[in-house]
Amino acid sequence: MNDMRVSESAVGAQDVKISARKVQxxxxxxxxxxxxxxxxxxxxxxxxxxxxxxxxxxxxxxxNRMNDTIPIxxxxxxxMLDGEDIYDRRVDPVQLRAKVGMVFQKPNPFPxxxxxxVAYGPRIHGLxxxxxxxDEVVEQSLRRAALWNxxxxxxxxxxxxxxxxxxxxxxxxxxxxxxxxxxxxxEPCSALDPIATAQVEELIDELxxxxxxxxxxxxxxxxxxxxxxxxxxxxxxxxxYGETGDIFTRPQDPRTxxxxxxxxx
Amino acid sequence: MxxxxxxxxxxxxxxxxxxxxxxxxxxxxxxxxxxxxVALAVLLLSIFGNGSxxxxxxxxxxxxxxxxxxxxxxxxxDIEVMKKVTTVGYAKVLKTALxxxxxxxxxxxxxxxxxxxxxxxxxxxxxxxxxxxxxxxxLVGQTIAFEMLAxxxxxxxxxxxxxxxxxxxxxxxxxxxxxxxxALAEKGLLATRFNxxxxxxxxxxxxxxxxxxxGVAILGSFYMMIVVLALSLPIGVATAVYxxxxxxxNRFTDVIEVNISNLAAVPSIVFGILGLAIFINFAxxxxxxxxxxxxxxxxxxxxxxxIPARAALKAVPPSIRDxxxxxxxxxxxxxxxxxxxxxxxxxxxxxxxxxxQALGETAPxxxxxxxxxxxxxxxxxxxxxxxxxxxxYNWTQRADPAFVERxxxxxxxxxxxxxIMNTAAIVxxxxxxxxx
Numbered sequence: 001m002n003d004m005r006v007s008e009s010a011v012g013a014q015d016v017k018i019s020a021r022k023v024q025x026x027x028x029x030x031x032x033x034x035x036x037x038x039x040x041x042x043x044x045x046x047x048x049x050x051x052x053x054x055x056x057x058x059x060x061x062x063x064n065r066m067n068d069t070i071p072i073x074x075x076x077x078x079x080m081l082d083g084e085d086i087y088d089r090r091v092d093p094v095q096l097r098a099k100v101g102m103v104f105q106k107p108n109p110f111p112x113x114x115x116x117x118v119a120y121g122p123r124i125h126g127l128x129x130x131x132x133x134x135d136e137v138v139e140q141s142l143r144r145a146a147l148w149n150x151x152x153x154x155x156x157x158x159x160x161x162x163x164x165x166x167x168x169x170x171x172x173x174x175x176x177x178x179x180x181x182x183x184x185x186x187e188p189c190s191a192l193d194p195i196a197t198a199q200v201e202e203l204i205d206e207l208x209x210x211x212x213x214x215x216x217x218x219x220x221x222x223x224x225x226x227x228x229x230x231x232x233x234x235x236x237x238x239x240x241y242g243e244t245g246d247i248f249t250r251p252q253d254p255r256t257x258x259x260x261x262x263x264x265x
Numbered sequence: 266m267x268x269x270x271x272x273x274x275x276x277x278x279x280x281x282x283x284x285x286x287x288x289x290x291x292x293x294x295x296x297x298x299x300x301x302x303v304a305l306a307v308l309l310l311s312i313f314g315n316g317s318x319x320x321x322x323x324x325x326x327x328x329x330x331x332x333x334x335x336x337x338x339x340x341x342x343d344i345e346v347m348k349k350v351t352t353v354g355y356a357k358v359l360k361t362a363l364x365x366x367x368x369x370x371x372x373x374x375x376x377x378x379x380x381x382x383x384x385x386x387x388x389x390x391x392x393x394x395x396x397x398x399x400x401x402x403x404l405v406g407q408t409i410a411f412e413m414l415a416x417x418x419x420x421x422x423x424x425x426x427x428x429x430x431x432x433x434x435x436x437x438x439x440x441x442x443x444x445x446x447x448a449l450a451e452k453g454l455l456a457t458r459f460n461x462x463x464x465x466x467x468x469x470x471x472x473x474x475x476x477x478x479x480g481v482a483i484l485g486s487f488y489m490m491i492v493v494l495a496l497s498l499p500i501g502v503a504t505a506v507y508x509x510x511x512x513x514x515n516r517f518t519d520v521i522e523v524n525i526s527n528l529a530a531v532p533s534i535v536f537g538i539l540g541l542a543i544f545i546n547f548a549x550x551x552x553x554x555x556x557x558x559x560x561x562x563x564x565x566x567x568x569x570x571x572i573p574a575r576a577a578l579k580a581v582p583p584s585i586r587d588x589x590x591x592x593x594x595x596x597x598x599x600x601x602x603x604x605x606x607x608x609x610x611x612x613x614x615x616x617x618x619x620x621x622q623a624l625g626e627t628a629p630x631x632x633x634x635x636x637x638x639x640x641x642x643x644x645x646x647x648x649x650x651x652x653x654x655x656x657x658y659n660w661t662q663r664a665d666p667a668f669v670e671r672x673x674x675x676x677x678x679x680x681x682x683x684x685i686m687n688t689a690a691i692v693x694x695x696x697x698x699x700x701x
Contacts, residue, residue: 069590071513098593108584110603120602121592171588178592 017042017182017212018063023077025058025067032058036077036238038231040182045204045213047227047244049220051259054233056216060184063214064100065093081182098125101175105187107167109159109174114151117159117170118142121178137177144210145173146203165196172203176211183207185215189222201226220260224248232256312676319674322460322475323420324412325386325449327366331358331398333406342402355398356383356391359413367445370452376441385442387414389469389476415455417475417667419446423457426666463674467640468656474667477660479675481639485555485650486624486682488643492559493623497566498616502605504567505574505612510600529568536565537629545633552634553649561633562623569619570612577611578604610694617690621683627654653679 018040025033033055040046040063048056058067065086067073079086086096098121109117118138121127128134138155142148147169151162159170168188175183185204189197204226207213217223223230224244231241232255240247240256251257271277276284335354339346360383367374367382374382390413397411398404414420418438421427429440449455466478504525512518540561544550550557581604589599605612630636635655643650651659653675660672 064591066587066590069586094593094595096593097591101593102587102591104584104587104591106584108582108588110585110588111607120589120594124592124594124598124602174588174592 015042016040017082018214019078019080020059020062021078021080023059023062023075023079025055025062025076026074027070028072032236033062034236038238038241040212040214041229042181042212043208043210044229045208045215045227046229046231047223048214048216048231048233049218049223049259050233050239052218055236056231056233057186059233060186060214060216063182063184064097064102066097066102068093098178099180100182100184101178101180103168103171103175103183103185103188106191107164107171109162109167109170111158111160113156114142114159114162114170115155118173118177121174125178127178141173141177142170144176144203144207145169146199146206147173163196165192165199168192168196168200169203172200172207176207180211182212182214185213187216187218190218197222220248232259234259312673312680314673315670316673316675316677318424319463319670319677320460321424321457322462323415323423323455323457325363325390325415325455326410326412327362327454328408329359329362329394329411329413330365330408331405336398337402337405342405344399344402347399347402347405350395352388352391352395355395356386356388359383359386359390359394359411362411363413366454367449370454372445372448372452374445377439377445381439381442382445385416385419385446387416387473387475389473390414414475415446417473417665419443419455420457420475421667422446423450424670426670463671464678467642468638468651468659469640470638471663471665474663474665474671477668477671479653479656479678481642482651482653482656482675483678484643485558485635485639486652488555488646488650489559489562489652490620490624492556492646493562493566493620496559496563497570497619500563501567501570501616501619502574502612505571505578506600506605508571509575509578510604511596525568525571529572532628533565533626534628534632536561537632539564540629541632551647551649553637553639553651554647555643555650556646557633558630558635558650558652559646561629562626565626565629566619566623569622570616573615573618574608574612577608577615580611581607606697610697613693613697614690617686617693621686624682624686625654625679627652627658630655631658653682 016039018038020036020038020040023033023036024031036059048060050056061067062075062079063086067075075087081096081100085091086100110120112120115138118141119134122134122137128137139148139152142151147166150166151157151170159167162170168191172183172185172188188204189200192200201222204213204215208228215223215226227244229242230244230247232239232247232251232253234255240251240253242252247256248260251260333340335358336350337343337347360379363382363386364379393414394411416438418427418432418435419442422432422438422443423446427435427438427443429443432438432440432443446455462476463478464483465480466476467481468478469476508518508521540557544557544560545552550560585603585607586599589603590596594602630652634649635651636659637649637651638659639649639651641648657672657675657679660668660675
């Protein structure tokens with residue numbers, strides 16, 4: 001575990017962006033998430049780690065109500081975004097998802113041009129008034145996703161023709177284009193090679209300047225490299241949540257220690 | 266106990282047996298493909314062998330003098346007056362013209378009465394001449410070059426259907442008539458040439474196979490396909506999209522799903538009975554009309570469109586839906602912007618195959634009266650018409666062997682339409698896929 005250099009950047013006194021209280025998730029009879037309390041800070045990278053099937057992805061998908069698409073899934077408890085309950089009956093998940101963007105495990109660009117991929121979100125939300133504005137949003141998003149220089153000459157080539165790492169950065173650009181406040185990333189690097197992974201990780205660190213980023217990852221090294229806060233999930237419970245440095249160097253819970261030292265998971 | 270080491274150069278008995286089994290299986294597969302190909306070849310050969318001659322027809326080409334004396338006694342060229350002259354009058358004109366042409370060319374007629382010579386002309390020719398004259402009364406008094414249809418038996422002689430031996434036994438044609446036909450052909454007065462009328466002309470009665478055409482049937486089928494396309498595409502795609510993308514999965518949707526599969530397996534004649542009961546007996550739509558045929562075929566085609574459309578929608582990777590929802594698209598936006606365009610090639614292929622099946626369907630149309638003898642071109646969806654496959658069925662019921670040729674010819678036309686539709690399916694599919 002020599003390469004586990006913990007990010008030095010200290011977490012300042014940031015505002016709480018998302019706060020979850022006593023969140024329970026059920027898949028039919030299966031109690032997948034039990035009593036999770038967590039506060040996610042603004043302009044911070046928060047990593048969810050834990051063994052497979054521990055519920056970290058499930059919990060992530062609660063944050064922008066992607067679980068709504070699964071009929072048997074039921075969520076209880078409160079999840080507040082800037083003090084507003086996102087599971088309130090008056091909340092339209094479509095609006096929520098514009099504020100809480102998501103990047104998935106497998107790069108999933110639309111089978112359209114690179115430009116159309118990025119422009120899709122702004123278009124459906126009516127964020128731009130004319131073509132020039134849209135062009136600007138597309139360029140800015142691609143720049144933020146560190147992809148602009150690679151694709152600026154072929155914006156109208158299909159997005160599916162890019163390499164895996166480029167596709168994932170395109171998906172990040174697409175998510176960024178709707179100017180979300182929170183960016184959820186579900187194992188964004190698991191389908192990428194080490195070089196592409198390094199690029200995406202660097203990108204995540206830059207995104208922190210503008211967004212609150214929540215990343216689910218299998219790789220503890222990755223969590224240590226990119227995040228300031230880390231939450232360790234085990235069997236549907238949030239076992240430990242704290243500063244990334246503390247979690248990896250001074251875990252409070254024996255289960256956390258076992259996991260980061262490789263004995264469980 | 267360890268077995269002695271076997272050389273890799275000599276295969277062991279198990280390997281030999283396994284390889285044999287595989288070789289046998291390949292042989293079975295090859296055999297199955299071979300049987301299918303042979304069957305297809307036999308089918309095509311027999312249809313084209315029987316049917317290609319339907320596209321050719323034997324005509325008598327003689328100058329015809331249209332005498333004012335018998336065709337327009339009043340001399341006013343008034344259509345109403347001229348209409349009083351029936352086809353019998355025109356038949357006489359044609360017979361005279363043929364007799365004169367025989368005489369003028371110095372052909373000696375042996376063993377034939379005057380009537381026998383005239384019988385070589387199709388009854389339809391007089392009707393055609395009458396229509397021609399009524400359409401252009403100025404022709405009266407002139408001598409025109411007119412191509413008269415030869416009698417079906419004479420036509421059959423040039424297509425190998427009638428021989429001198431068979432003619433000797435046939436009361437409708439005699440060997441002497443065939444001799445005369447040969448003599449006429451030698452002088453260039455009788456010729457077999459391409460027969461566009463087979464595609465455009467309406468059906469003809471039992472006695473006039475030489476005049477029977479597919480015009481009404483093609484038009485009827487065309488109208489029905491328009492009805493089927495206009496109804497089953499939107500209904501079928503909307504059903505598939507709703508069931509696949511929006512409907513909650515519960516017992517009710519399960520029942521619907523099972524029923525759609527069952528409907529696809531219902532024999533088509535049952536849809537005919539349904540159409541008869543609902544569209545004709547209850548809704549009082551006209552019998553034999555393409556609108557009813559189209560509605561019945563729509564009912565029959567719908568499940569066959571919905572099932573492949575659902576399969577095509579299901580084949581769109583869920584990650585695309587996630588991606589769309591993830592950037593804040595609504596359900597409907599994710600379906601219409603992303604899922605449906607990706608499923609379009611599959612939906613389109615299913616659609617065209619469904620249409621092709623509908624085009625070839627006969628049984629339900631028999632029950633709603635589309636088997637009727639229709640000589641007037643349908644002007645719209647509510648006029649009586651027939652359909653291509655029904656015309657084939659109809660012609661195979663007729664006694665005159667000339668109709669067998671007509672039926673095979675109609676099958677060729679039907680196959681060509683199906684081929685065009687399938688090609689369209691492939692081309693559209695390619696075009697849609699190229700966009701991505």
